Amino acid sequence: MIQVCSRCGTRWNVRDRERQxxxxxxxxxxAPAAPGAEWSGPQGRGPAGGPPRLPxxxxxxxxxxxxxxxxxxxxxxxxxxxxxxxxxxxxLVEHFDAVDTSATQTRTGPSPNAVRTTLMVTMAVLGVTAxxxxxxxxxxxxxxxxxxNPLVAGAATWLGVALSVASAFLVVGSIVLLTNWLIARRGAAYGYRGQSDPREPLRIRLGCLVPFVNLFFAPVYTLELAAVENRTSTMRRPIIVWWILWVLSTVVSVFSIATSFTTDPQAIADNTVVTTIAYLMALATLLVAHRVVAGFEQAPVSRPVKRWVMVPDDDAAADADADAHADDTPDPQVGAQSGGPVESRGQDPAA
Incomplete structure (x- = not known):
């Protein structure tokens, strides 16, 4: 027995019990109807034996x-x-944290002014000593x-000795100050790029302060700093010149000290000449070192060295020229079929 809902049209199989x-x-x-009774009649079967059509x-x-x-x-x-x-x-309200501009950033190394002043004083004393x-x-x-005159001879001798001692202390102080500057600059350069200096500060100090060892390691550390800051192309030459002068100055200074214990008058005169040349070469070495430091301090670590400049693009100009002559260019398909344009450029086609 099948009963159909008058509201939703659902057909319910109530079997042998009538529902309301x-x-x-x-x-x-x-009202219930027998199964298949509602399909009887001419609408019972679909065309060509298909499913029965509904009333x-x-x-x-x-x-x-x-x-x-x-x-x-x-x-x-x-x-x-x-x-x-x-x-x-x-x-629509945006809250911004107030930045305290009064707070100054702490600097771990010596300031550029202190390095510059120390090098200037040292170079002046070396020049006076020479x-x-x-x-x-x-x-x-x-x-x-x-x-x-004994006074003149004594004054010249002891003044040279005093200036030599002062020059030695100033040179050692300058080397220590430059080492501290190098450590601070390397730390800032690596820190700006989110890295840590692969060389420990103690290792850098030993490589820059130990005599004869610093002749190799100190320039290498400086070249690494130039590579980190992308300044190798501009700073390689001053660093190499400073390296060569430092090696030559060390050789001449060692030779001057080795020949300073002689008592022969001619040997004393020769040692005086060698000592004068040693002081002049030390002065030149510090002058080039000052140039290297000034080259690094021209721009802070956070400022990029490269500056992007807008230049005209040749390809874009060529494309613009091609667009300007677009009306004179034949159809590519027609040109491919005919083998080339028929009309000359800039002339109207034939009627």
């Missing part, structure tokens, strides 16, 4: 076996659209034929 209410929509069920007002639906599914919960109404008399500000030794050599030449 639809289990799905609670609508009234129509008007009926449709096929898929119903799962068993109890009917629970009814769907209806969405509650959202209510009226909110309206505001003014523009709401609750979503001049005093040159004057002493001149007095030695005069002393070959004329007896010098």
């Amino acid at each position: 209410v639809c289990p799905r929509c609670q609508g009234a069920l129509m 008007p007002g009926y449709r096929w639906i898929a119903v799962r076996p068993g109890a009917p599914p629970p009814p769907r919960a209806r969405r509650r109404p959202l209510g009226p659209t909110p309206r505001y008399a003014t523009i709401p500000r609750w979503g 001049a005093v030794h040159a004057l002493r050599y001149l007095l030695l030449l005069i002393n070959r034929t004329t007896l010098l």
Whole structure:
């Protein structure tokens, strides 16, 4: 027995018991009919043995076996659209943390002014020391034929010794200051790129302060700094020149110290000349070192060395020229078929 719901049109197989209410929509069920009775008549079969055609007002639906599914919960109404008399500000406010500009950044190494001042004072003392030794050599030449005043001879000798001691202390102090500057600069360069210096500060100090060892390691550490800051192309030459002068100055200084214990008058004069040259070469070495430091300090670590400049693109200009003559260019398909343009460029085609 089949009963059809008058509301939702669902067909229910009630078997041998008649029902009055639809289990799905609670609508009234129509009178029962035998299975297939409603399909009898001329509309019972479809064309060419296909599925039977339904009478008007009926449709096929898929119903799962068993109890009917629970009814769907209806969405509650959202209510009226909110309206505001003014523009709401609750979503347009941005809070920015105030930056304390009064707070100064701590610098771990010596300042560039301190390095520059120390190098200038050291170079000045080296220049005066070289001049005093040159004057002493001149007095030695005069002393070959004329007896010098003991005060003049003593003043020239002890003034040279005092200036030599002062120069030695200033040179050592300059090397220590330059080492501290190199460590701080390397730390800042690697820190700006989110890395840590692969060489420990103690290792850098030993490589820059131990005599004869620093002749190799200190320039290498400086070249590494130039590579980190992308300044190798501009700083390689000053660093190499400083390296060569430092090696030559060390060789001359060692030779001057080794020959300073002689007592022969001619050997003393020769040692005075060598000592004067050693001080001049030390002065040149510090001058080039000052140039290297100034080259690094021209721009801070956080400022990029490369500057991008807009230049005209040749390809873009060529494309613009091609677009300007687009009307004079024949169709590529036609040109491919005919082998080339028929009309000359800039002339109207023939009628």
